[in-house]
Amino acid sequence: MTTTATRPAGPRPRAAIAARTLRTDRWWVAPLLTVTLLVIWVAYATVRAFMQKWYFVEPYHYLTPFYSPCWSKACSPDAALFGWRFLPAWRIVPYAAITLPFLLLFRLTCYYYRRAYYRSYWGSPPACAVPDLHKSYQGESRMPGILQNSHRYFFYAAVLLSIVNTIDAILAFHSPGGFGIGLGTIILVINVILLWAYTVSCHSCRHIIGGRLRHFSKHPVRYRAWGFVSKLNTRHMELAWTTLGTLVVTDFYVMAVAAGWISDLRIVG
Numbered sequence: 001m002t003t004t005a006t007r008p009a010g011p012r013p014r015a016a017i018a019a020r021t022l023r024t025d026r027w028w029v030a031p032l033l034t035v036t037l038l039v040i041w042v043a044y045a046t047v048r049a050f051m052q053k054w055y056f057v058e059p060y061h062y063l064t065p066f067y068s069p070c071w072s073k074a075c076s077p078d079a080a081l082f083g084w085r086f087l088p089a090w091r092i093v094p095y096a097a098i099t100l101p102f103l104l105l106f107r108l109t110c111y112y113y114r115r116a117y118y119r120s121y122w123g124s125p126p127a128c129a130v131p132d133l134h135k136s137y138q139g140e141s142r143m144p145g146i147l148q149n150s151h152r153y154f155f156y157a158a159v160l161l162s163i164v165n166t167i168d169a170i171l172a173f174h175s176p177g178g179f180g181i182g183l184g185t186i187i188l189v190i191n192v193i194l195l196w197a198y199t200v201s202c203h204s205c206r207h208i209i210g211g212r213l214r215h216f217s218k219h220p221v222r223y224r225a226w227g228f229v230s231k232l233n234t235r236h237m238e239l240a241w242t243t244l245g246t247l248v249v250t251d252f253y254v255m256a257v258a259a260g261w262i263s264d265l266r267i268v269g
């Protein structure tokens with residue numbers, strides 16, 4: 001004879017345990033580290049975006065990603081992609097004001113970053129087996145959480161931005177005599193490769209490539225692409241952090257050379 005257990009409707013009450021959590025490890029280290037690193041990164045990026053100097057090394061055509069595409073009227077003519085310069089040259093308008101909001105929203109709505117800041121900033125929950133700091137959970141099925149579903153559209157914007165960053169990296173193979181390679185070129189190229197890896201490993205990208213298919217066997221190319229993206233997707237968290245690091249390293253190197261603090265290490269040209 002089989003019996004069917006029925007559960008009362010509504011949220012399941014928490015087990016009657018007095019302790020806030022039974023975890024004895026230092027579970028708070030990860031959220032604390034996330035908060036600290038994200039605050040430092042955002043502070044650095046904000047200062048740099050509004051600094052409006054030391055963003056371009058003219059002889060080698062190194063342009064920092066924080067100023068790309070450089071479309072302000074105040075941009076150096078050589079730094080402006082396609083020669084376009086139309087944004088007002090005001091202190092409060094970053095030179096890359098067209099693209100920075102998309103970049104920010106792409107990261108802000110990223111599945112991994114959501115997990116990171118829901119846990120670290122919102123305590124929802126702070127860690128596995130640690131209770132939520134909030135009494136109720138609304139998820140992402142209503143306002144404002146439902147706006148997180150716009151992530152797939154920011155993915156398309158991020159692809160365009162990665163193309164722009166790729167053009168910057170190609171243009172960095174430059175010297176006053178023509179072709180050239182320096183340490184800055186290598187840093188820009190590594191940065192753009194990792195930015196592509198992060199963008200392509202996006203969960204939305206994985207769904208765009210392999211979603212809504214009934215038979216993978218009838219779509220071998222998409223199946224192969226989906227397999228590749230799925231492998232990268234398992235590294236999405238690492239890529240999210242690594243690219244934050246490479247963006248800062250790339251920007252700092254360009255700033256240091258542009259400011260004359262160091263000379264670019266030239267390999268060719």
Ligand code: FES
Nearest residue numbers: 110111112202203
């Ligand atoms: S899920 Fe992280 S970038 Fe799309």
